[in-house]
Amino acid sequence: MIKVWRVALHEYQRHVLNRRFVLGLLSVPILIIAMLGLIFLVIAMDTNTKPIGYVDHSGLLANPVPPPPVVKPDRPIEMRPFSDEAAARSALDAGQIQAYYVLPKDYRIRGSLNVVHLEALKSSSSLQFYDFLAANLLAGKDPATARRLVTSAKVTVQSADGSRQISGDDWFSILFPMIAGIAFIIAMFTAGGYLMQAVVEEKENRTMEVIITSVSPNQFMAGKILADIAIGLTQILAWAVFIAVMVLISRSSLTFLNGIQISARTVMLMAVLLFPAFVMVAALMATIGATVAEAREGQQMVGLISLPLWIPYMMTGLIIGSPNSPVVIALSLFPLTSPLTMLVRDSMTIIPVWQVVASAGVMILSAIGSVWLAGRAFRLGMLRYGKRLAWRELFARQGASS
Numbered sequence: 001m002i003k004v005w006r007v008a009l010h011e012y013q014r015h016v017l018n019r020r021f022v023l024g025l026l027s028v029p030i031l032i033i034a035m036l037g038l039i040f041l042v043i044a045m046d047t048n049t050k051p052i053g054y055v056d057h058s059g060l061l062a063n064p065v066p067p068p069p070v071v072k073p074d075r076p077i078e079m080r081p082f083s084d085e086a087a088a089r090s091a092l093d094a095g096q097i098q099a100y101y102v103l104p105k106d107y108r109i110r111g112s113l114n115v116v117h118l119e120a121l122k123s124s125s126s127l128q129f130y131d132f133l134a135a136n137l138l139a140g141k142d143p144a145t146a147r148r149l150v151t152s153a154k155v156t157v158q159s160a161d162g163s164r165q166i167s168g169d170d171w172f173s174i175l176f177p178m179i180a181g182i183a184f185i186i187a188m189f190t191a192g193g194y195l196m197q198a199v200v201e202e203k204e205n206r207t208m209e210v211i212i213t214s215v216s217p218n219q220f221m222a223g224k225i226l227a228d229i230a231i232g233l234t235q236i237l238a239w240a241v242f243i244a245v246m247v248l249i250s251r252s253s254l255t256f257l258n259g260i261q262i263s264a265r266t267v268m269l270m271a272v273l274l275f276p277a278f279v280m281v282a283a284l285m286a287t288i289g290a291t292v293a294e295a296r297e298g299q300q301m302v303g304l305i306s307l308p309l310w311i312p313y314m315m316t317g318l319i320i321g322s323p324n325s326p327v328v329i330a331l332s333l334f335p336l337t338s339p340l341t342m343l344v345r346d347s348m349t350i351i352p353v354w355q356v357v358a359s360a361g362v363m364i365l366s367a368i369g370s371v372w373l374a375g376r377a378f379r380l381g382m383l384r385y386g387k388r389l390a391w392r393e394l395f396a397r398q399g400a401s402s
Helices: 002-016 019-045 085-093 123-137 143-150 168-204 217-250 255-259 264-291 295-314 316-321 326-333 338-346 353-381
Strands: 052-056 079-081 099-103 114-116 156-158 165-167
Touching (some): 002 168, 002 217, 019 168, 019 217, 052 085, 085 099, 168 217, 168 264, 168 295, 217 353, 295 316, 295 338, 316 326, 316 338, 326 338, 326 353, 338 353
Parallel strands (some): 052 079, 052 099
16 A cells, blocks of 8 residues: 555656646636636726716706615716706716716606717616616605615526525526536546556656566556546645635625535535546546557547536536436436536435435446556556557456457
8 A cells, every 4th residue: 555655646746746737727727817807807898987967857856865886896977967958968078977868857757868978878887877767766665665676686496396496696506516517627637637648658668667566557556546636636626725715805896706605515415426536537547548559549539538528518408407307317327427417406406315326326336447447457558568458458358368
């Protein structure tokens, strides 16, 4: 066992201290910062903080109540009254306001009004003015009723079987499994790529001849898989810490982040399913590295593993719309599609216990089988220089393959 840990430590240090790993680790935070910057840029481009003028002939805004507070990152816009349209037009031409509204005498009856602008109003600006009008139309009414009419309605979506309800405040419970799944896929294939590349290189430069004199093939492969898992978990932990810090910093500016919660059930389901999935993918990548003759050939075979992992994303509509359909249950039990399918289903319905147990059992057995297959591939292919190992040889009897 000591030899396994030594191999794992050597492989971990070899890859984690590599410049390529550091760049890959920083790529996700840089991408997130770039996306956030783009979001704020779009919001800034869609926001005009100049005052909006109004000319009121109806008397509705003679003693106006203030508009309701805006939700960040939107910024409040001043509503500026004018005695007549000439004064409002002069302010518009001078660039003091972005537009002005004219409320005719019969506005309370007909509900029609005019807007004058030199450039089209941004949607956030017009919405703030209409909220301002709504607040004044409801002035004097029951405060609870007025608040309910002004604020947007909370819609709760219930599954057909009645097992799960999701409201607008629970948006993160649906988004989180998809984000976690993408992070795990990136981490799995990044770390798995290192493992496959290392196995191929050690075959090509004949390092294997030295290694097998001091460690058995099974010990060597077990150490590499442990290192691969540790590398992937290092990436995920670093990304999780970065995202948590970003959320804590941004909560004061982006109020919708205050509703982020992760249930203990989801965390347990991720641990039960994603960890054996990580082991399985790492072992399969090692198997590919042991069977191919060069790294380029291995990269071509990786698609056979990666494509099924993306199937749950391609079928998200079906999983969300019919989380208990036979097709979705089948995806929940197939090893390469099970983890992400189960996580998405968990956000939409209560999964029967037998399906969770069956899915976890299949994943654990698949992980064990993949590790065995990787060890066998390494044992049969470690001294085959420039020649690939046929997959049928992996499943042939020992005597037949020798």
